[in-house]
Amino acid sequence: MRKAGDIIGQESRDTYSICVGPVHPALKEPVRLNLRVRGERIEHVDFELSQVHRGIEWMGTRRNPIQILYLSERICGICNICHTFAFCRAVESIAGIEVPPRARYIRTIVAELERIHSHILWAGVAAHELGFDSAMHYAFRAREKVLDVIENLTGNRIMKAIMMIGGVRRDMDKGQARLVMEAADFYSRCSRKLEKIFLGDPVIKSRTRDTGILTRHDCLALCSVGPTARASGVRKDVRQDEPYGAYPDVGVKAMTPDEITGETRGDVYDRIAVRLREIKQSADIIGRCVKDMPEGKIAHEDKANVLLGELRGVQGEGIGRHEAPRGEVFHYVKLVGEEAPYSWKVRAPTYNNLLSWIPMMLGAQIADIPVIAASIDPCMSCTNRAVVTGPGRRQVLGQDMLHDLSVKRTRELRRGLRP
Amino acid sequence: MNANDVRDSFKRRFAGRIMAARTEIIKHKLKQVRHASRVWITVDSGELKNAVRHLCKITEHPHFIVISGYEKGKYLELTYHFSLNYASVMEEVVLSIKVRVSKENPVLPTITDLIPGALISEREMQEMLGVRIKGIPDSRRIFLHPGFPQGVYPWRRDETGPARLVRNLHKGGGR
Amino acid sequence: MKSRDFSRSLWVFHLNTGSCNGCDIEILAALTPRYDVERFGMKLVGSPRHADVLLVTGPVTRDMEDKLKRVYAQTPDPKVVMVVGNCGNTGDVFYESYNLAGPADRLIPVDVYVPGCPPRPEAVIYGVVKAWKLLEEGKRR
Incomplete structure (x- = not known):
């Protein structure tokens, strides 16, 4: 011991x-x-x-599922959609609730907006760690636009509070759709510029190339997830492996560095490349979702008390998964026909990625x-x-x-x- | 290997020693119908290691997700979640292996020799539920700080639970 | 108070005591180009010993209780303590737990409370201005 x-x-x-x-x-x-x-x-x-450690999973066993939505949002302020999304999916799978198509599209759009904001935030932090504060300020200025769009859609810059079990809480009108489209175009361009700044710079390249290597073998053994795994050549992405929300219609393909730079080394440079290209990928997904958005209801049940009554009679265990900006989020929920869930387990992506620090940092x-610590984006x-x-x-x-x-x-x- | 194949393979290998096995397909009714596959298997706690070994045999590099757990009467139930066939378009299967140990002697073998990535989760189970993981390479606490009282397991519901440590911040009062 | 110019720049030490990151990124947003409080010379510093303002976020976990008190003691007088975010102010959604020692004002004296979950950068800046006034008027600790 x-x-x-x-x-x-x-x-x-x-x-x-x-x-x-x-x-x-x-x-x-x-x-x-x-x-x-x-x-x-x-x-x-x-x-x-x-x-x-705040004991959030324990708190969850003393609250009802709708209260947990707001609790799970506060697990992480940066990726707050991903926890509510995964929790909703877990509860929906137990209760057999069908989410209306329009709600799925809105969920997907908000989740992808969140990915853009998170990846740009990360790019800013990475630039700061490397000593490129001008690039950091550029990234943060670019990030404000997506926060404006999120605020317009949900009413808040950070805590979106838009998810509901069986749907979403707010609809999107035509004006908002136009705003979202504009933002998607902007970030397509922005991602190109960020790639030029980060990947084309010889200093960043020599600082990050072959630094903090995570081999494919280590990545599989340590069960890494998200961009960290993809940068090591493991094409793992929940949006591709088990599509949910609007992803089945969009058809997401996991992003690996060989598609960007032509080779996969699993170093910090590759992780930067993957994240920056994912900004473009997210912008494309958002564009398609807005274009193909179906009409119809946005929630399975509008009244929270009716929904709670429905959930009170449900028993069983369920799994909810979502590809968050940092990797797969996994929620396990067990309902036993009571107000509160009997058990709730949250697995955030960094939980798995932390072990990959060890091979990256040795030597x-x-x-x-x-730089290495930031490269897995550990919040x-x-x-x-x-x-x-x-x-x-x-x-x-x-x-x-x-x-x-x-x-x-x-x-x-x-x-x-x-x- | 789809969900039913995984289930049947476990049934064949552990004939009679599997307590329950079911698959669950969640359909997504969008333009293209897709589904999510879940396999739930309950094994005897003595067979956990063999089950994971079998899993490593039928699939290369199973992805360990996490262990979830709760107390149920005199028992502790732990569920090991894995994902198989990842990195392929919509063929992924989530396999959950459930084991049950008594509270008097809650001992389980480590699986870190087969899947090193399970270490954090095993350490979490030791401190949160009071399960002893035999052969764990690192048995320190991970999410609870060293000053947290010994013998208190936050996820338990009996007298070893965290009840006496719970504070209500809204009723906190001044310094 | 009449002062229209900032007679001195505030240096801020930010201590996260278990927050969810929401307030922390809004604090960062306040420092970066759109809100840009750095133009007034305000900046985050890496050590509490350099700070005029101690900015606390989060509901104070058991582990951070002692660290919060120590950081408070390390911040030189005169100082102002600012708590940003609901969970640091009252506990908010984390109102009941086995591992929380907060809210912050139970452990150290707090001068400025900025509510919100998370507060907007404007609210954070408003709080900083209040903190600055307290320092200028000499109502500091």
Whole structure:
């Protein structure tokens, strides 16, 4: 049995431990990384995840399914549609509720808008970690447009509160459809520009190429999901493997780096490429959904109390899945004919992707930590504070210092690239 | 290999030792009819390892999703969720293997030697439900911090549950 | 108070105590081009020792309780504590749990409350202006 203290106990004269974290926001993804390094090279990776455990699954067993919708939205503020979507699908599959086609299309549009916002947010954070703050500000400015559209559709910028069991809560009119189309066009163009900024830049390329490699074999063994898996050449995407919502009509194909750069290496560069191309893919999906949007009802049942009454009599267990921006979200729900579910299990994508940090970081340099950590998009900001301890010395490495190290490395590389 | 094949393969391999097996096809009525396949299998807790081994045999790289679990009377029920045939257009099957252990001696074997990605979930089951995972390579807590009281398992419903730790924030009052 | 110009720039330390990220990205949005409070010299800093304002989000998990108190102690006086988001203010949807120690004002003194789930960037900026006024008027701790 290993204990946290053992890592420090294993230090010798030339290795020392670094803790990165612990302040890191998300559902269960807050993380504190404990690394053992020899010189600049990382030799051992370990993490702790206890900082942001709020006990949401336990809370869920004391509330009714409609209350849980709003609770599950607050599992993660960035990808709040994905948890409500998966939860709704789980409950619908137990109760045998058929979702009207128009509601499926609206759900898909909102989910894809969320993917655009999340991927651009991630691109901004990645640019920041690399020391390209102008690219970060460009990305954040571009992101505001999708937030405006989301606000127009749902009434909120972040917490969309549009999902309902058996449908959606708000319809989309013609004017809104036009706005969404405009946004889809804008992001098609924007994705091209972001690709040019990120993939064409020689400094970003030399900083991320062959950094943090996750091989296909490791990816399959560690059960990675989402863009992290796709960048390693595993064509896994719930929208393709088990289409739901409007995806059967749209026909999504999982995006892998060989379609963009011609080869698959599974490094940070590939993960950037996959995410940026997915912005374009999402914009295309949104465009098709708006064009083909069927008419009709938007919900199985309008009145919440009638719906609750219906759900109260239902028994069984169900699974809901959704491809969130970071990977597959999985919800397991067990209803026993009571007000509250008997059991509710949430599996967010980072839950699986965290283990892939270990092969990515082994052998990498300290200055690469922010880049690699950000590359799986772990609902970021984990590199807040690092404490370096070693025999006879203790030094606090702040977020600033770690970030500066990363920026310095970029500058050195840039100097080296000049003719 | 579709959902029924998976179910039948398990039935053949574990003849008599499977307690329940069913498949469930969820139809999506859109322009093109698509479906989602679910297979639910209940095995004896002693056969869990063999079931996962069998799964690794019939399919290359089964994708481990998560373990869900709850307390049911004198037992703990854990469900191991896997996804098969992923990375192919609409042929994916979600397989859930359910096992039941008694609360007096809740021991299950680790599956991390077959699927390394199951580690986080196994650690979660140890702290949330109080199941002991035999042979787990890393038995530390993961989501509960080290200062969380020993012997309290948040997902349990009996006296070892979290009842005495629950606070209502709305009734919190001042400092 | 008459002051029309910002006589000093506020530096803000942001501490997440278990929030869902919603408030955190709105805080980030307030700093980036559309809302751009950086033009007033406000910025997020990496250490509480450099900060005038301690910005807290999240319902304070058991693990973060001690860290919140320590970060509060590390922030030099005069300081203003601002809580952004409903769950940090009252607990909101997380009102009942076995692993929460919050809301934040149970653990440390709070000067400015910004409600909303999440509050819009405008609301965050309004809160920062209030915090700045408190500092300028000397009603600080």
